[in-house]
Amino acid sequence: MTIAFVVQRYGLEINGGAELHCRWVAEHMKKYMPVEVLTSCAYDYITWRNHYPEGEEEINGIRVRRFPVSKARNPERFGRIQNRILENEHREQDELAWLEEEGPTSPKLIHYIRKNRTAYDYIIFFSYRYYHSYYGIQAAPDRAILVPTAEHDPVIHLKIFRDLFRMPRAFIYNSEEERAMIQSLSQNEAVPGLVVGVGTEVPSTFSAERFRKKHGLDGPYMIYIGRIDQNKGCPHLFDHFLRFKRETNSPVKLVLIGSTVLKIPAHPDVRHLGFLPEEDKFDALSGAELLVMPSFYESLSMVTLEAWALGRPVLANAKCEVLKGQCLRSNGGLYYENYGEFREALKLLLSDERLRAALGRNGQAYYDTNYTWDIVEHKYLKIMNDLGAAR
Amino acid sequence: MDSSKPKAAAKAAPIEIDYDRVNVAEIMAGIQKIAAEMPADIQKPGAATGVPLSSQGPAPASSGAAHSAPPALPQTDWSLEPQGPKQKVKKIVRRLMRPFFPVIRLLALPIHEELRATIKSLHETNVRLDELARLLHHQAEDADRKFDLDAQRMDRGELRLDLLEERLKDLDKSMEYIRLLHNLDHNLVVELTKLKIETDTLKSKVRILEKDQEHAQKRERALEEQVLK
Numbered sequence: 292m293t294i295a296f297v298v299q300r301y302g303l304e305i306n307g308g309a310e311l312h313c314r315w316v317a318e319h320m321k322k323y324m325p326v327e328v329l330t331s332c333a334y335d336y337i338t339w340r341n342h343y344p345e346g347e348e349e350i351n352g353i354r355v356r357r358f359p360v361s362k363a364r365n366p367e368r369f370g371r372i373q374n375r376i377l378e379n380e381h382r383e384q385d386e387l388a389w390l391e392e393e394g395p396t397s398p399k400l401i402h403y404i405r406k407n408r409t410a411y412d413y414i415i416f417f418s419y420r421y422y423h424s425y426y427g428i429q430a431a432p433d434r435a436i437l438v439p440t441a442e443h444d445p446v447i448h449l450k451i452f453r454d455l456f457r458m459p460r461a462f463i464y465n466s467e468e469e470r471a472m473i474q475s476l477s478q479n480e481a482v483p484g485l486v487v488g489v490g491t492e493v494p495s496t497f498s499a500e501r502f503r504k505k506h507g508l509d510g511p512y513m514i515y516i517g518r519i520d521q522n523k524g525c526p527h528l529f530d531h532f533l534r535f536k537r538e539t540n541s542p543v544k545l546v547l548i549g550s551t552v553l554k555i556p557a558h559p560d561v562r563h564l565g566f567l568p569e570e571d572k573f574d575a576l577s578g579a580e581l582l583v584m585p586s587f588y589e590s591l592s593m594v595t596l597e598a599w600a601l602g603r604p605v606l607a608n609a610k611c612e613v614l615k616g617q618c619l620r621s622n623g624g625l626y627y628e629n630y631g632e633f634r635e636a637l638k639l640l641l642s643d644e645r646l647r648a649a650l651g652r653n654g655q656a657y658y659d660t661n662y663t664w665d666i667v668e669h670k671y672l673k674i675m676n677d678l679g680a681a682r
Numbered sequence: 683m684d685s686s687k688p689k690a691a692a693k694a695a696p697i698e699i700d701y702d703r704v705n706v707a708e709i710m711a712g713i714q715k716i717a718a719e720m721p722a723d724i725q726k727p728g729a730a731t732g733v734p735l736s737s738q739g740p741a742p743a744s745s746g747a748a749h750s751a752p753p754a755l756p757q758t759d760w761s762l763e764p765q766g767p768k769q770k771v772k773k774i775v776r777r778l779m780r781p782f783f784p785v786i787r788l789l790a791l792p793i794h795e796e797l798r799a800t801i802k803s804l805h806e807t808n809v810r811l812d813e814l815a816r817l818l819h820h821q822a823e824d825a826d827r828k829f830d831l832d833a834q835r836m837d838r839g840e841l842r843l844d845l846l847e848e849r850l851k852d853l854d855k856s857m858e859y860i861r862l863l864h865n866l867d868h869n870l871v872v873e874l875t876k877l878k879i880e881t882d883t884l885k886s887k888v889r890i891l892e893k894d895q896e897h898a899q900k901r902e903r904a905l906e907e908q909v910l911k
Contacts, residue, residue, distance in 0.1 A: 622706045631717030632710075639697065639713065649704040 292675070293325045293410065297427050298417040299395050301330040301355055302343065308593060309440040312489045313417040318351050319490070319668050327411070328355045329403065331395040331423070338363045339395035358400035362391075369393060377445050386451045396422050405430040413675055415463070419455065420446055428458050435459040436674065441469050442588035443612065453477045461674050463487045465591035467620075468612045485674050488591050490664035493600045494570060499578025502571060506564060511641065512544040513606070514579035516572060516594045517586070519551035519563070524585030524608050529556050531585075531633045536560060538634065543580065543641055548572060577601050580647060581624075581640050589613050596662050599623050599654030604647050606636055623654025 298313040305311065317326050328350075334342035340363045348355050369392045376385050400423055404414065408431035416424040419439040428435040437459040441447055456462075456477035462484030464470040474480055503509065519525045532545050533556060547555065547563040555563045567575065576582065582598035584607040589595075592614060598605050605624030607614035609632075618624040625640060627633040640647055660666075697712035779786075 618706055622704050625706060625710060625713065627713075629717070631720045632713055634720075635713045635716045636710075639709070643699070645701050646699055646704070646709075649699075649701045650706075653704055 292412045292679075293327070294320065294675070295327045295329050295411045295414045296417065297329045297400075297404070297414060297423055299331060299339075299421045299423060300333050300336060301328050301350070301357075302334065303350060305334065307336060308591075309418045309438075312438070312440065312591075312593070314351075315489060315492070316415075316667070316671065317353055319664055320671060321353055323668070323672060326353055328353055329400060329414075329423075330355060330357055331397045331400065332357045332359050333395050337366055356403070358397045358403060360395045360397050361399075362394065362396045364392060364394045373446070376449070383450060386449045389446075389449075390422055390425055390451065393420070394422050401426045401430055408434060413460075413678070416459070419452060425451065425455055428455060432458050433460065436461045436463060436678075438463045438465075439469065439473060440465060440590045441473060442590050443472060444588050447472070447476060457482060460678055461485075463671070463674060465489070466613045466616060468616045469590050472612075483674070483677065485670055487667055487670040487674075488596070488662055489593060490662050490667045491593060491597050491600055492569070493597070494573050497570070497573040497577045497601070499574060502574035502578055505571070505574075506562070508544070508546070508562065508578075510542050510544060511580045512546045512562075512578070513581050513583050513637075514546045514548065514575055515583050515585070516548045516576065516597075517584075518549050519547055519553050519555070521553065522586070522588055524587050525553055527608075528583060528585040529561070531627075531630050532561070533558060534630060535634055535637060539638065541638075541641060543637075545583075546575060546579065548575060573597070573601065576603060579603055581606050584608065584611075584614055586614070587611050592617070595624075596658055599651075599658040600662075602648075602651035602655040604640060604650035604654065606633075606640060617657075621654050621657030623650050623657055625650070 296313050296317045298310055300307065300310050301314060302310075303314075305314075313328075317328055320326050331339065332341040332343045332345055333339040339360045341359050343357050345357055345359045348357070369389075372385075372389050372392050375381065376389050404427050408414065411431075411434060413434050413436055414427070414431050415436045415438060416427055417438045417440060418424060419437060419441055424437065428437065435458070437456075439456075439462065446452075453476060456473055456479045459482065462470070462473070462479075462482060464473070464484055464486045465488050467486055470484055470486055515525070515528065517523055528545075535541065536543075536558075542560075544560040544562060547561070548565070548567050550566050551563065555561060564575075576598055579598075581604045582595065584592060584595055584605055586592065586608060587610050589611050590613060592607075595605055595607065595614065595617060599621065605614075605618065607618055607624055607626045609615040609626035609628045615626050618626050625636040627636050640650075697709055697716075699709060
């Protein structure tokens, strides 16, 4: 059995959620069967400009075939087209024009899939909303498996995706909420699907003390890890945190790890450390009182799973259904919908060490039951075996 | 500022947690209950002078409506309240005089001025209406003229259309005539071809007859020679 993974970007230096998810799954599945990756030459997810050379290369033992992007994305024009289709009545052609503009537009990749589809038993597409998935699944629907990595953002309501969600052989969802959302939108209950998610690479050793020493941190701190931008709910987090500090005089600090596109508030207890290596990230996470996850749109949140893998509790934005659902299923974190709930939940978490420990234990148990690599790999194998048996 | 803290802390206590079997849904229900009660706490006396929740600098949008409500002081009523014996007397006099206010207004205001103002206003309205009527009349006349011109143009256009129709009919006739000529041409060519073939056939027959005659003459001469011998 040979499988191919199709993803918008691929590389060791690419840290985007779906791309990293794809790479990790591909690297774990290679021990069971030959694995190839089909991707674009893009590195930058804003413009999709060709960065890597076209052709084949090997990354961590996996053959990667790169295809050029024929048209770089113009973010301004893309924004205009997106606003037009989201705010006005439109035709299917308009949605397809939006998809062309969104990219990464690589007709050569689609041509390759169409011509060589019989060389692969299954072709696993990551991220439903991009060009490669929409046209790639149509090129090989009989062997397509879709990992939609769908969030509750407005484009999921486009008509072209409703049809797309009925096309692949099977789905691999990241969460129960994602499955419910896609099924309610497209009524694709007939298409088999399994909630799988992704494992995480937890280093064998990590040290909170090392992190505190390296960055000169003392006292309790809560941590946010990820891109610091509007969609991740960071402005709300800053507002809530500063207000919490003013009202409670709590000594807690907010440590931010990740690249930023926002202005970070100038406050002595808000520490932005930028992008850190994996080792430092796990050191930081292990020493945190809790992980705060203010994002509105998540299809899984790998960093939440990492926090639970280390036994740390989570405080999540309840407006993201996936995060709230994960907290409720795992009993590993609290959530908030407004400042009042943020204040009370944070106050409770900071003041009650036993609760933090209990939530951390529950999160860890949830992670061990659902998201260790062994379990994730076997779920992937199961869905492929089930499809093979049904052929 | 500090007055709100112990209250919130005191309210956090009622959340009962079974640490061996933590139930997030139950904890959240408790937290939501406390959070829902929070605005009431802040509106209590003393809280308004504490943390200025409605003016939080970088977070003005997130402050709740209840937080930003001002202290419940009846400020507008307060400004009308009598403050001394003089105001009290004034208030009593005003209350006593209240039934006579319409009469006072009638006496105080000269009616003829009011009427004059009304008439003036009506006159101005009439003038404006006259002006509007005049303008309308002019516009109607312009429209009539334009209509007449348009009608004439249309008549001329119709005449042109009639002429064009006649020309089209002539053209149709010419085309029919040309078609007939074409057919005639064709038939003539066919007939000429037939005649040519017939001519060739007749010529061949003549040549054969000439040869037969030549042969007969030769035979005649030969027979004559034999007879004469």
